Amino acid sequence: MIDTKEFLPDVREVERIIVRFAGDSGDGMQLTGDRFTSASALFGNDLATLPEFPAEIRAPAGTLAGVSAFQVHISDHDITTPGDAPNVLVTMNPAAMMAELPRLESGGTVIANSDAFNQRNLAKAGYQTNPLEDGSLDGYTLISAPMTDLTTQVCKDLGVKPRDAQRSKNFFALGLVSWLFSRPTYPTLQWIREKFAGKDAIIAANEAAFKAGHAFGETAELSASRLAVRPARFDPGTYTNINGNTALSWGLIAASQKADIPIFLGSYPITPASDILHELAKHKNFGVRTLQAEDEIAAIGAALGASYGGHLGVTTTSGPGLALKGETLGLAVSLELPLVVIDIQRGGPSTGLPTKTEAADLLMAHYGRHGEAPLPIVAANSPSDCFAAAFEAVRIAVRYRTPVILLSDGYLANGTEPWRLPQIADLPNISADFATSPNALNEDGEEVFWPYMRNNDLARPWAVPGTAGLMHRIGGIEKEDGTGNISYDPENHQRMVTIRDARIKKIADSYPPTTIEGDLDADLLVVSWGSTWGAITSAVGRMRRSGQKVARVHLTNIYPLPNDLGGILRGYQRVVVPEMNLGQLSKILRAEYLVDARPISKVEGQPFTAAELHHNLLEMNR
């Protein structure tokens, strides 16, 4: 634990800083960024991160395709995005400079490993001359250090092989940046010792590199001034820095514990969803069963089979996988069994941009099945909100006996932010409420079990195999209302289609009232869903600080929509819907409420920045 009062007085204080680490895939930038983030988290800053990987496993060293980057936004107040233009850019090679410099704020600081700017690397990156020397960085603050060389030197007497020593150069960079932003050093030093326990040479090399970088900052005559960001004011509690996929996995585990039904995950690896499989596979002691199935259809099938057996069936995937699951989802709709289907969206169509973010699966989630096959849809707003969204998805699935689609995206999956650990007792209970006895009388007055009798929620009983006396047979053919027997009767079909529709719509009765944030009396209402939450929060904040009136509603439950939403929308002159697609939610709102909801679209494989949204909203408010 850190004393959040501790503060360094000898530096210039700023509210927030955005740092972007960029280098070759082999340069360890993700780890460097992660360490910097952790130190900042422990220090008490609010923060948000955005890792960006190349699409190739290992693109050729030194090329533009191989650039790996990690952006972190640290702040002394509540922030919701990893920031727009970085203030500081760390570039470990020319390719990183070439690829990332355009993002840097004008006048920002560039930190470069000058050793990497040799003829060969410059050529690979497409530079004719060395940007560190040819004046093209005029107007930026440049901190150039021979990181490879200095690291090799400090490692010389530590018994470290030169190749390993060179590898530690990212810790040099980390040390330098830590100095620059007055980060405490001990969390990193401690982490190095724990992480590499047993590999003494590596520990020594990394420590030495880190300290050398820190010392470089202290001793060199740097033109950049040293900055610090105060700890943010957080609500009291225990915090951890968490990414969306981990939060989502934990949300599932927590809900499974609360419902007292074990998780069964059927999954097939796919970026950016695989990490949920990896995370859940670690927690077998929670009774979690994971199956890496032969494909996405088998994955959802197995999950559905487990749900039929009384487990909490879950399946995780991304767009291509969800497209494959449509037929089985239809069966789940017809069987009315709990099932949680998680889509971590990525750039499409087809294979698209597998490592980039997008939110264009919303209409598929709504309509990607044949026939009238409605099901509820929940979306997560931020990395840590993935916990709550997963919990909500399980709540709905279990209570209403229905498959639920939970939408997240690549940005939430890998991005991190501080998360206040919930009190376990405060988590709502979920009741599986398995059927244990007959629920109807047949014509002969005998007690029988009818699998399609319904409760007040219009939900049917969940009678799991092994329960004596409740044997029944169900399937995907239309069922007779009540008995669940096969029925080809026209009126029964109409009735069942209507009931299936009504029971999903009824879920909205269980929502809390919709919250309108900002200026209730504004003309402009921003409606949104998913990971746009953070950027919109920032942009709306900027609008309001500059005196512009704007209201906003963010939806977690996308289907059915909240009962009070229509009334809210009709209360505003203009409704805009920023989306990482061509306007999918706006389509739904227009159809549902006949309100002229206008999309603000971005389909670049990258999240909105607060600045571009601010700009858009300003236009709308004119």
Place this chain on the structure above:
Amino acid sequence: MIDTKEFLPDVREVERIIVRFAGDSGDGMQLTGDRFTSASALFGNDLATLPEFPAEIRAPAGTLAGVSAFQVHISDHDITTPGDAPNVLVTMNPAAMMAELPRLESGGTVIANSDAFNQRNLAKAGYQTNPLEDGSLDGYTLISAPMTDLTTQVCKDLGVKPRDAQRSKNFFALGLVSWLFSRPTYPTLQWIREKFAGKDAIIAANEAAFKAGHAFGETAELSASRLAVRPARFDPGTYTNINGNTALSWGLIAASQKADIPIFLGSYPITPASDILHELAKHKNFGVRTLQAEDEIAAIGAALGASYGGHLGVTTTSGPGLALKGETLGLAVSLELPLVVIDIQRGGPSTGLPTKTEAADLLMAHYGRHGEAPLPIVAANSPSDCFAAAFEAVRIAVRYRTPVILLSDGYLANGTEPWRLPQIADLPNISADFATSPNALNEDGEEVFWPYMRNNDLARPWAVPGTAGLMHRIGGIEKEDGTGNISYDPENHQRMVTIRDARIKKIADSYPPTTIEGDLDADLLVVSWGSTWGAITSAVGRMRRSGQKVARVHLTNIYPLPNDLGGILRGYQRVVVPEMNLGQLSKILRAEYLVDARPISKVEGQPFTAAELHHNLLEMNR
């Protein structure tokens, strides 16, 4: 050929008659209906038919589940539906009576095979007493004949085995009905001789039964009067009576001939689409290749592979299969290759009602793929219109290099109507326009081939393997505009998403102006798509004949919608959309045009009747 002037003067003339043949699956009702239809077609009536099969292959004899029915509507004027309530119901056993009597118009005629109304069959059908005797048919005209017995008797001396003789009783029924409606007899007699050529005993039995039925009508004192329907006034030409699946298959063949590219059909059997596979498999002499694939995914995959090779890739399925094809369809969208995907819709969700009709796959056709993956959608209106719709789908696919979804449904698939054969020379030409030479210059000024260069339609070149100099590599990862090389560039992705969207929207520029039928100055506009066309045509006709004003627009091109549609919709006070789903097109119209389009829904596995639509429209016009 028939002399359409021929007419029988000794009977009462009516405008139209609806006859429904119903019996056990083993009773040959489909064949009987078919024969009656053919005789009527040759006689020159307009007609429309609706076969209804039980879901089981051979349900237990005599049960309700085993009832098979065939309805035919014959008329002296243009009709568009198989009719609402039958005027005459033929029931070959008690189960057929139990199941079908509720449909009969009040006061209608019941024809029954009294031999089948024995204790055992009555019990199986759930009758306590015999409806032929207990007075429950009072109010109907009952023609009861011991068909089995009479048939066996006339066959006695023909050397026919008693079992075969019994089997001929459907021809007795056909003979009786033919007499009742003054059908010419020789087409049926001729057909019997051709069909059973070589099986002399069967021919003799069927002929004898048919004649006996006819004679029974002439000699028995029937309380029903003999009716006749004059030939309809058709446009001059050659006609054939065709069902939707055959018309659709022929439309594909015709388009393939016009485009001079052979059909490659990849398909997996599924009701009610299988008959297209069966039909196309017969026409190998047109160069048609058919593959019964291992599943629906392989089916579309193989079709796409064939399209890549320069063939006309086609895949046929129903809802469950289309749900499976979503991922590959996304690839086809990304590859921008011609492909025709045919969905013969049936009752859903899941396995649903496989032998019943429904039109609830429209939103899946629009949105059943991840990412932004737009593609054009065409729908057929009537059995014979399936020809034109298939032709249109091929036209769009080839010209715009895109997968097209063609929607039909179970009702169109099996229903029949007269179709005037088109003049082959009048069929529009379709040009494959394969690329044969480079289309760009690279940086070094060399001629190169860029697979994603576009023409005025925004369509890309179709360069098939085997073409020297045009070697290129394409796939589902995002492609650089022009070159088609893999690109992860954010702006390129935005550009490509936008282009893919725009190129599909542009297809609407090739449509003829939308036709408004009925009263242009009405308050009420009926908008529709698919197989509702016939019932709406009838209902709108009835409205207008009774002095009610109503306008209607029927859409063949569902996506992109016609450019002039928004203007049309906004010109009416009320817009209603009858659909065999919960309101899918109405959702799209509302979102697109912010017009309060109201659905009229029917999801009973059966088409709308003109009467119920008439009733609905009257309500709307109040």
Place this chain on the structure above:
Amino acid sequence: MTNTIHTTAVTTKKDWTSDQEVRWCPGCGDYSILTAMQLLMPETGVRREDTVFVSGIGCAARFPYYMNTYGLHTIHGRSPAIATGLAMARRDLHVWVVGGDGDMLSIGGNHLIHALRRNVDLTILLFNNQIYGLTKGQYSPTSEVGKVTKSTPLGSLDTPFNPISVALGAEASFVARTHDMDRAHMQEVFRRAHNHRGAAIVEVYQNCNVFNDGAFAALTKKDARADMLIPLEHGKPVRFGANQERGVVLDDGVARVVSVADVGVDALHVHDETAADLSVAFALSRLADDRSSPTPIGVYCAVDRLEYAGAVDAQIATAQADRGPGNLAELFTSLPTWEVN
């Protein structure tokens, strides 16, 4: 939902018969398979509520409706995958999977072979009628080359699968074949499959009298059986014929039918169903390459190897023993945390 296996129930055939009307065509081979199953179940002593039949789509797949147990009629081809999830979740249940040759080998082929290699505790019955029944008569992946059907008016060109070979190629631990004309044989083979630990697959030659009548008559009709069916019996020389006059030898790795008189009894192959090496089982499966030659029936192999669901449960038990049952508070604090007061 505890994973204890109960095997104490005393029941009769009637107890295992559901109240649903059977809807197969009169004369369909599926009836006798159903009877064999309903007769077998009381003998096993298992409880009805612990028994689940899972199926896909097809005539065969209607089977679960007729058993008075839990039943899940799913979608075409997916039953092995769905059953895998159920069996992994609930080791206390007896999970049967029933499907046709199209369901299991065409659209469902991949799920089938993966269930077999994983060796999930499932008893899989493949009703092979060499045709698509429910969709009214298209050829299937087991139909012979040249077959004329609705979808192959000029004759099919696809070399069929041999289901036994496919299963063995997929590392199946229990593979057997029986046919719908011999209720006692079916019952015995089903019993063996039911008792096997791991995935058991039984191919049942089944007559579709509507669309492919007599497909197996040359093998299974009463007077053909002695000459055309080769019963496999563990530990015994492989012999058949009315007078046991024919037998099977392995000739440089290939199984061949010989006259016992020619080679002598000692030269005959002695069947070892427990052989961990599946080579011989595979060689035997090749005997049935066309329907004019004698076909082995019975248990080709019954090998004991790692069962999947049990192994999954064992990993869970170990994890819980090592780390204690899951504790949310511990989970939440497993990443670095900090306190704010």
Place this chain on the structure above:
Amino acid sequence: MTNTIHTTAVTTKKDWTSDQEVRWCPGCGDYSILTAMQLLMPETGVRREDTVFVSGIGCAARFPYYMNTYGLHTIHGRSPAIATGLAMARRDLHVWVVGGDGDMLSIGGNHLIHALRRNVDLTILLFNNQIYGLTKGQYSPTSEVGKVTKSTPLGSLDTPFNPISVALGAEASFVARTHDMDRAHMQEVFRRAHNHRGAAIVEVYQNCNVFNDGAFAALTKKDARADMLIPLEHGKPVRFGANQERGVVLDDGVARVVSVADVGVDALHVHDETAADLSVAFALSRLADDRSSPTPIGVYCAVDRLEYAGAVDAQIATAQADRGPGNLAELFTSLPTWEVN
């Protein structure tokens, strides 16, 4: 688009190399496979424009981008199906299919086995690295039991497929194995596969040095090969070892490694790749059941049987000969018609 096969081109390796930068990890086994292919192609004499590489998704599946031919990079698992359509439509082309063990045996397993049984004229290369490379290191259907990966932190429990056995169980007509450390062997096996009429599948042991480094080192590293790889050569006794001191016999249907000194050369199995009965090929495939024992490489079987696309074309030709080329007017009047004047 005429179905004539051209085989006249004179080309060099460079002609077969596309302008796309190769994006595999440095050291990946895929590089040497690519080189083998680019070296082979000029020797075949085929034209580049008549050659198509079709692939799914995975590291292996990037292959088509690097060949200067037509190339189709499709979606995960579907390449055998997509290639089937292409090969059926265009018999004049040489269609290659490339994919990894996940692509071909996990999600794509069904398409693969159906392509094999149909015997469509495809040359299929399965790069088996026993891991999911592109998705960063999960186990695959060929990974060994106990493998610890991201998705199996406690070790995998799934019995792996033996790709050769799977292919043989699926009636494959050409099955071979080679490895990424022996370019000459790869080239020869690829050539054989390319020349085969029908579906040919080649398993290539491929090293993923990032996620599964050294998976095959015990077999393929230079000094192990003589003892651990058993070269299959048609018509020759199956022998191996630095001094040819070991060999393979068929012992009551099971293949076993023996010392030649013990049994004598004449007792060794003489390899017959043309054997229509796949039993022996299957028995040989079982030798490789774990990586500590010697593994056969080379051509397991190369059997001539009905090729699918050719048979389809023949049906079309017959139909056209019998009924004349399709005539629309005739088609339209093939149902009963009537005239209205």
